[in-house]
Amino acid sequence: MLSVFIFIIGACIGSFLNVCICRIPRRESIIFPRSQCKCGAQIPWWLNIPLVSWLLLKGKARCCGCNIPVRYFVVELLTAILFIIVFHLSDSLSNFIIGSGFCSLLLVIAFIDIDTMEIYDAMSIGGIFVGFIVSLFFPGWHNEQSNMASFTKSLSGACLGSGLVFWIAIIGEMVFKKEAIGCGDIKLLGTIGAFIGWKGCLFAILGGCLISTLISLPLLLVWKLAKAKNFTIPREIPFAPVLVVGSITYVLYGQNILNLLL
Numbered sequence: 001m002l003s004v005f006i007f008i009i010g011a012c013i014g015s016f017l018n019v020c021i022c023r024i025p026r027r028e029s030i031i032f033p034r035s036q037c038k039c040g041a042q043i044p045w046w047l048n049i050p051l052v053s054w055l056l057l058k059g060k061a062r063c064c065g066c067n068i069p070v071r072y073f074v075v076e077l078l079t080a081i082l083f084i085i086v087f088h089l090s091d092s093l094s095n096f097i098i099g100s101g102f103c104s105l106l107l108v109i110a111f112i113d114i115d116t117m118e119i120y121d122a123m124s125i126g127g128i129f130v131g132f133i134v135s136l137f138f139p140g141w142h143n144e145q146s147n148m149a150s151f152t153k154s155l156s157g158a159c160l161g162s163g164l165v166f167w168i169a170i171i172g173e174m175v176f177k178k179e180a181i182g183c184g185d186i187k188l189l190g191t192i193g194a195f196i197g198w199k200g201c202l203f204a205i206l207g208g209c210l211i212s213t214l215i216s217l218p219l220l221l222v223w224k225l226a227k228a229k230n231f232t233i234p235r236e237i238p239f240a241p242v243l244v245v246g247s248i249t250y251v252l253y254g255q256n257i258l259n260l261l262l
């Protein structure tokens with residue numbers, strides 16, 4: 001019963017994350033106005049129920065028949081599933097709230113980066129401060145007893161995370177003669193470090209690189225084929241989503257994976 005409740009909350013938060021992903025790059029308010037269709041019609045609440053409405057409408061808007069991107073559905077489902085997993089892995093309410101909040105922030109950052117190739121300071125630098133505060137007041141999040149030890153983990157994570165990527169960026173620029181890692185990624189790793197410490201940061205970077213290599217190999221083939229047929233496909237994989245997948249994996253199963261490997 002409780003799981004169903006958490007799933008519904010997750011789907012509702014996911015619906016809100018969709019609004020953030022859509023409106024933050026346009027610098028619009030994330031609270032007002034209420035949801036509108038592309039045609040300008042207001043969407044009544046009963047057509048705006050997370051997951052359910054998209055399925056019932058089969059991805060077509062009621063007002064004008066235009067497509068509602070499947071991504072809205074995917075983000076809602078993904079958030080709901082993450083909430084359930086974090087809930088079952090958390091040993092306290094505060095850890096559940098911090099864990100699901102952190103995952104939500106990362107999802108918004110990843111999808112905005114996919115859309116715009118940009119990471120907004122409000123979320124990355126803002127996230128660093130939230131990470132510090134959370135670590136100071138909830139040492140249980142870092143499996144620590146004392147507030148100071150927990151805060152130190154967070155601070156060292158933020159410094160190491162952004163510092164390490166800063167050097168990777170500099171070396172990358174020397175080797176590839178172009179910007180390999182953006183400034184936004186450096187700040188994002190600060191956020192990740194502030195929440196999950198230096199171990200989490202390393203895990204996110206290495207895990208992220210592994211994942212992006214696995215994705216790039218088949219993509220290279222697709223690029224070759226597309227070039228032969230004169231299609232143009234963007235060649236760059238945004239780094240933020242890769243880091244986000246690495247970080248969320250660490251939040252959920254990082255300790256188990258490290259125990260297996262070490």
Ligand SMILES: [Zn+2]
Pocket residue numbers: 037038039040041061062063064065066
């Ligand atoms: Zn419409």
